[in-house]
Amino acid sequence: MRFFKETQRFDQWWLHLLNLIVLGISVFSTYKAFATKNLDTPERNILILTFITVLIVLGVVYSIRLTTQIDEKGIHFRFFPFQINYKVILWTDMDKCYTKTYSPIKEFGGWGYRGIGRKKKAYNIRGNKGIQIALKTGNMLLIGTQRPKEAQQTINRYLKEDERI
Template sequence: MNAPVLFREVQKMNQMWVWLIVAIPIIISWYGAYQQLLLGKPFGNNPAPDWMILLYFLIFGILFPIFFYSIKLVTEVRKDGLSVRFYPFHLSFKTFPFETVRNYEVRTYNPLRDYGGWGIRYGPKGKAYTTAGNRGVLFEFADGKKIKKLMIGSQIPEKFAEAVRRGIKR
C-alpha cells in the first residue's frame, strides 16, 4: 500500500514556444494529407504514395500530438520518501527514500546551460527532471560513497521543499 501523500504536483510541457515547434510537423502532415488524400492533388515536387502520406499523417498528425500532450512530470512527497514519475517515459514512480537525502534546497537554475534544456536531462550539474520554468529543488542523494545530484523542476518549489522537510522530520 502506498504511503499517504504530503505533496503532489503535476506539470505539463505547456510553453508556447515548444508547442509552436511541435506544431510544424503536425500542420505539414495535416495539410499534406488534405492536399493529396482528399483533394487528389500531389503534395510536393516528388510526392510520396498515398499509403506513405497516410502513415505520415497518422504518426505526425495524430500520434505525435497525443504523445506530446501526454507528457507530464508528477512529483509526490510521501511519508516514506520522494517519488517522481516523468510519464510516459517512467512506467512507475521512481522513489528516493528520505534516508538517502543528504541535502536539498530551492534553486533558480538555467535549464539550457545547466542541464541542456527541459525533460529528463543530464548536464554538467547532474540529472534533472523539468518541464517548464527555471526553479526547482536540488537534491543530493547518498549512493554508497558517491553523492548523486538531482534537480526536480517545480512551479511551487517552496511548498515542495517544505513537504520534504515535513517528511524527513517524521
C-alpha cells in the same frame, strides 16, 4: 505542510503554436495527396506516413506528465509515459535536499529527462526552479517544480523530523 503533490505538463503557448503549425502543414499536405487523381504515387504514401508519425509524436508529447509527491517516506516522482511506476527516493538515502533556481539549458541542455547514464540527472517540464537532491551515493537529481516554496516547506518538515531521530 505534510504532503506535497504537483503534476506538470508541456503546455507552454509557444509549444502549442509550433505543434499547431506542424499539424496544419501535415493535414494540408495529406489532404492534397488524397485530392490528386494518381493514387499510387510514392510521395502520397510518404505524406500519409508522415501525417501518422506527426499524430503519434504529438500524442506522446501531450501525454507527458511529471508528477512529484513529497511525504513522510520521501520524494516520489514519475515521468509518464516513460516511467509507468513512481520512483521513490527515501529521506534516509538523501545527503541534502532543497529547492533552487537553475539554468535548464546551461546545466542540462534543456527540458525533459536529462543526464541519462550520468551522476547528475534532471526531470523537468518547464521553468527554472527545481528540487535538488544530493544522494549519499554521490549522485545528484533535480526534479522541476512550479511550486518551490510549498515543496521546500514540506521538505523542511521531514528533514527536521529525520534530524530528531
